[in-house]
Amino acid sequence: MRRLISSGSSFEATIGYSRAVVQDGWVFVAGTTGYDYATMTLPEGVEDQCRNALATVAQVLDQAGSSLDHVVRVTYILPDRAEFPRLWPQLSAAFGTARPAATMIEARLMEDAMRFEIEVTARVAAG
Numbered sequence: 001m002r003r004l005i006s007s008g009s010s011f012e013a014t015i016g017y018s019r020a021v022v023q024d025g026w027v028f029v030a031g032t033t034g035y036d037y038a039t040m041t042l043p044e045g046v047e048d049q050c051r052n053a054l055a056t057v058a059q060v061l062d063q064a065g066s067s068l069d070h071v072v073r074v075t076y077i078l079p080d081r082a083e084f085p086r087l088w089p090q091l092s093a094a095f096g097t098a099r100p101a102a103t104m105i106e107a108r109l110m111e112d113a114m115r116f117e118i119e120v121t122a123r124v125a126a127g
Contacts, residue, residue: 003064004021007037007059010040018027026121027066031119033049033053033079033110033117034046037051054118055117073121075104076116076117077105077119078116
């Protein structure tokens, strides 16, 4: 069974994607930026954007019957790789239990104000 999950972002309907897809015991979470999707506001700081993105990912994983502790793969995308070390404390707190395979890519994001994006793959929690 395939289940689609939305964060309520206007981007999802406009572009035609889901925040996450749950299928065959896996949760595939789309690239998630630092927007507060309830208000569609984007904070300036990379740390605040990371915090918002992690909160969105955690919420979506919970809706899927999973959690940050069940993440097996994570990709971080930042326009400025020099900012990445500033996020390590937050990322370690979020993924320290799961210790997923991870990649950091330096690339431009959809909007110049975006400074952090994350994509994860997780297992649905057993039981």
